[in-house]
Each structure stands twice: as structure tokens, then as C-alpha cells.
Amino acid sequence: xxxxxxxxxxxxxxxxxxxxxxxxxxxxxxxxxxxxxxxxxxxxxxxxxxxxxxxxxxxxxxxxxxxxxxxxxxxxxxxxxxxxxxxxxxxxxxxxxxxxxxxxxxxxxxxxxxxxxxxxxxxxxxxxxxxxxxxxxxxxxxxxxxxxxxxxxxxxxxxxxxxxxxxxxxxx
Numbered sequence: 256x257x258x259x260x261x262x263x264x265x266x267x268x269x270x271x272x273x274x275x276x277x278x279x280x281x282x283x284x285x286x287x288x289x290x291x292x293x294x295x296x297x298x299x300x301x302x303x304x305x306x307x308x309x310x311x312x313x314x315x316x317x318x319x320x321x322x323x324x325x326x327x328x329x330x331x332x333x334x335x336x337x338x339x340x341x342x343x344x345x346x347x348x349x350x351x352x353x354x355x356x357x358x359x360x361x362x363x364x365x366x367x368x369x370x371x372x373x374x375x376x377x378x379x380x381x382x383x384x385x386x387x388x389x390x391x392x393x394x395x396x397x398x399x400x401x402x403x404x405x406x407x408x409x410x411x412x413x414x415x416x417x418x419x420x421x422x423x424x425x426x427x
Contacts (some may be wrong), residue, residue: 258374266376268422274368274388277420280304280339287333289342289355291315292368307333327351334358344371357384376421377382 267275271347275298279288286306288295300319308323309330310316314322325333330356334340340359346352348371359365367379368388369399376387390412392398397415402408412418 263377265424267422267424269422271417272420273367273418274386274420275341277386277388277422278339278341278364278366284338285336286339286341287337289334289340290345290350291320292341292343295341295368296320302401307336309333330355331358335360338365339363340365342367343369345369345375347371353382356384359383374419374421376423380423385422389419389421390416391419392416 258268275295280302282304284304286295286299286304286346288299288306291308291310291312296306296308296316306323308316308320309324309325309327311327313321313324313326323423326421334352334355335358337359340355340363342352342355342365344367346355346367356365364385365383366386366388370389372379372387372389374389374391376384376389379387390408392415396413398411401411401415408416
């Protein structure tokens with residue numbers, strides 16, 4: 256509602272765009288995924304892209320993903336290797352967002368995704384997050400019905416919600 260009434264200045268909104276695609280990871284760039292986020296891991300594998308996975312529980316990874324696993328104790332040095340840092344809003348819940356962002360090397364792109372990231376981008380942009388990916392609910396009643404039935408993104412995306420990417424507006 257806030258966005259409809261008073262859209263924030265300085266933000267580009269890309270409706271229907273996936274944050275992974277918007278990150279535009281180039282061949283040869285190393286990705287670091289903060290958490291076992293299956294859509295990003297599948298996409299990185301499909302591309303044959305170099306990547307590492309920070310995760311607290313290696314059991315969340317598939318057998319072919321385990322060689323890329325890095326435990327929390329190696330988080331800061333792993334993040335420092337990233338050209339593109341892909342993290343979820345869960346970092347807000349487990350209080351790891353600030354240290355991860357601080358460990359990112361200058362020039363690395365940071366993409367934050369997920370419903371727990373929220374869609375108010377300015378605190379993230381001030382901390383060098385380049386893209387914020389989430390969803391916009393387009394049909395609230397249908398969306399809530401899907402959630403009440405135990406549904407997930409596979410069930411509501413394209414029906415009662417759409418992917419959204421936010422980025423700082425280009426100065427032009």
C-alpha cells in the first residue's frame with residue numbers, strides 16, 4: 256500500500272524479475288551463497304558457475320553440493336572471495352547480515368533475497384546491497400489461501416504474487 260500511495264524516490268522496481276537473473280553473474284565470477292537456497296544453487300550448477308555455499312547444516316545440501324560447503328567458522332574468509340554474494344533475509348534473524356556485508360570485498364555485488372528481507376530497500380542500499388529481491392502480493396485473499404494450505408512460491412508465483420527486484424536508481 257505504501258508503495259502505491261507514495262513510491263520511494265531513488266529506487267528502480269523491476270516487476271516479474273528474478274533476483275538471480277538480475278544479478279547477471281558473468282562467467283568466471285565466483286558466487287557465494289549464504290544458506291542452502293535451492294533456486295540459486297540449481298541455477299549456479301546449471302550455469303557451471305564457480306560458487307561456494309555458507310551453511311550451518313551440511314545435511315541441507317545435496318551430495319554434489321557438499322564439496323562447495325563452507326561452515327559458519329569460515330564465513331568471513333569465504334565472503335571475501337565472492338564476486339557476487341547471494342544472501343537471504345535469514346541473515347537478519349540470525350544476526351549475521353552486518354558481519355557478512357563488512358567482509359565483502361570492494362566491488363563485490365551483494366544480492367539479498369527472500370520474504371524475510373522485506374521490501375524497504377534504503378537500509379540495505381546504505382550497506383552496499385546492490386539488489387533486493389522479493390515478492391509483491393497481487394491477490395491477497397488467494398495468496399493467504401495458498402499459505403493456509405501449506406503452499407509455497409511454486410503455488411502462488413504468477414497467480415497471486417510476482418517476483419520483484421529493487422535496485423538503486425541510475426543517476427542519469
